[in-house]
Amino acid sequence: MNFWLLLVIQVVVMLALVLTFSLVVIYVELKAGSHMQGRIGPYYAGGKYGWAAPLADAAKFLQKEDLAPAKADRTVFGLAPYVVMMSTLAVFVVIPLGPDLVVVNLDLGVYFVLAISSLSVLGVLMAGWSSANKYSLLGGLRAAAQLIAYELPLVLAVLAVVIQAGTMSLNGIVEAQNDVWFTVGSFDVSLPFIFRGQIIGFVIFMIAAVAELSRIPFDMPIAESELTMGYLTEYSGIRFTMFFLGEYASLIGLSAIAATIFLGGYGFPGVSGDMANYLGPFILFGKIAILAFFIIWIRWTWPRVREDQLQSLAWTWLIPIALANIFVIAVLKVVL
């Protein structure tokens, strides 16, 4: 088949999958969060369980008026959501759903993912600045400081995995986890990295991921009870939908990366060969779902951390621990 046609089909399929899964995650957030609070949540949309609530939300946003503040910088204001959206969606082209099910099998997979996803900081700053609103500016500045601060623990946690796997390619990392670690009798044991000494790295990655997503407990940039949506205050309609979907796509993206590099991606004990191509996506989505549920759970339980405490958490705790983690993993890799 023509290379370009195949590429386009793969990208479209991937995007469709991601956006559908985003809607599912939004629904779970609404419903599970409501049950945690003793409420019912979406009830009427789409019949009995309100499953069409995210679709209804999306449809509502799409038909809204295109508002922008009078003093806003229109070009930057309009571009910001698309910058954020592009940087979050570009991550998915390297995530493997199965041994052969990946859009592009980059050798620099992990490097590409981290580099592209850090572009969202730019989009957030553009949004905060161009809104011509002091609250948005405060939110944008907080976001810039927070997102940049938490890039480092993210990268360092991933670096430890790269050292252990010996490759930056995401396919290669999954295969490294599927490799037999040791045999018990005639039974081959292969464990995901989280059980092979990467538990600290996993915890650091998840904390940094929640901070990168600007979710409670790290949602100072949005801080609904102080800044009324922070850098998102002036956005409505399609642009807000882009931000909104982008946030959940990013949640799935970071969970997918965590699932791939720490939890073994599409691998599962007993599944190999051709079956891995058929069952792989489901296994991967199952792991993503578990991680996404944890992130949602934390959001509804904890209050938000103040900006300077957030920064001190990153700089004085996470980064030194992540560096120590790298050191230990590197030593173990060389020794063992």
Next chain:
Amino acid sequence: MTDQPTTAEADESTELSALEQYASDLTDRLGATGYDVEFDTVRVFVELDKWVETIVAAREDLELFSWLSAIDWSKTTEVGEGVADPDSLVERFEVLCRLSSVREHNADAAIFVAVLDRSEPSIASLTEFIGGAAWHEREAHEMFGIDFVGNDNLIPLYLPDAFVGNPLLKSYPLIAREVKPWPGDVDVEPMPEPDQEPAADGGAS
């Protein structure tokens, strides 16, 4: 300080005189001009020039600054019923400040009263010594027109910027009543007797 706490066990006459004893001790100690005790409320009258020093001296004992306000004693009134005996009334402003104690099982308190001249109401401000008085003085200023010398921030507290006049003066009419006059005693019904049938509408008013 009195060492007779006003407990509930003391009978009426000794309880009142204990309070009067306390009031008289307080007046003597602070050098105030007089006191009045009625209905368990102690009022100590203070000379206008000694307002700040008396309050500050009293605060050593009665530490909680409760509130500061004013009363407009006027012979004629646009709202309400007015004084019982207008002819014998001395028209004046009274500035009241209440301090109370925060010691355990101690309900000592006193309201310090200063009398101001109606034509030129002005009194020294307490904000230098009591920070909390700032907003109370602002309110008294905008409601009565009393000038607090030493309080720099006497801008209106409650009223919108375009408001003219001092609302709590007795000479200030109640606009709502001008628009719609008071119907009178129509909706003040007496309480029914225990064996009397209630009113047809269930005594709802």
Next chain:
Amino acid sequence: MMHRSEVAVSVELQTPDMTINIGPQHPSTHGVLRLIANLDGERIRDVEPVIGYMHRGYEKLSEVRTYAQITALVNRIDWVSGFANEVPFILGVEKLLGIEVPERAQWIRLILSELARISSHLVFMSSYPLELGATTPLMHTLREREYVLELIESVTGGRFHPNFTRVGGVKPNYGGGSQTKKQSMDLPAGFFKQTLETMDRVDQICDDLDTLVTGNEVIMMRTQGVGVIPADKALEYGLTGPNLRASGVDYDLRRDDPYLTYDQIDFNVVTRDTGDCYARYVVRQDEIRESANIIRQAIDMIPAGPLMAKVPRVLKAPPGQVYTRAENPKGEFGYYLVSEGGKMPYRLKIRSTSFSNLTILPWILPGQLVPDLVAILGSLDFVLGDVDR
């Protein structure tokens, strides 16, 4: 035209201040409070509170209302704890008139005051974590509050504005027809049993919140050491109630200047020493438990009897001036009643708690960060109706 070598460049980094408006419409200002804040980055240089958006002119209105009518008016000052606003006023009028109120009525007033205290503190417990970002305690706590409001409604007919006290006692229930009159002359049947069940629920929600909120590390990080008010400043600015007790001053009007029948009840006064937001939060939480205890004791000790004393048909208070105060949920709430012998007061000065609690803002806010401003405002627990009257 200066030569390049002569131009002096300032070494200091110039960071202009930003002046923003916090409020009057804002998710965290408990009503229409406007703060004009001068910010240096995230730090507040200067703040000027602007109040008065809800000024309804209570003191002027009271001069044209009879004593029975003022009771209806006064419910609406602190709308979160409706019943507690009426109590000091009615006590003042009864003191002027020299009326002896029946025992049962005093006990009922006490039970309703404590229910109002629980209701107000539950609102605080639900909204304060929300301002800090925790969204879940809101729902659970307000659900428990519904049970308390149901109790208040079953007795008084109103959830937020009971308007239940009358001069001389509490309102005996009248309905249409003689049958209703015989049945509902007193509290509704089953009220005490339902109250005891509700108190168990209230204790349960306090335990739940202990685990979810009070012991949470993030809450402790956000509130401990934030907004410390030393005791002498608190006294200077007129802070009362839980705010004062959290700063270490052991004073509670229910114990130290007893009114109603509080002198017959055994309860603890909750204090903390640190004076920060966390102390104010914990004091209110423990006060809920104390109130539940008080209500249980009151239900044991309440005697039978009439609900109203004999009062004259037209209430004319004799001339005099009286100040009565009560321990409202938010602090000391008092009325200075000046009567000249008529049906209406000559002057009614309302000492509202939140107004005095709020005077401390220009002292405590400069130098704080914006998130801390939200934490401090929430911990002072004020209501704008109380501030503006």
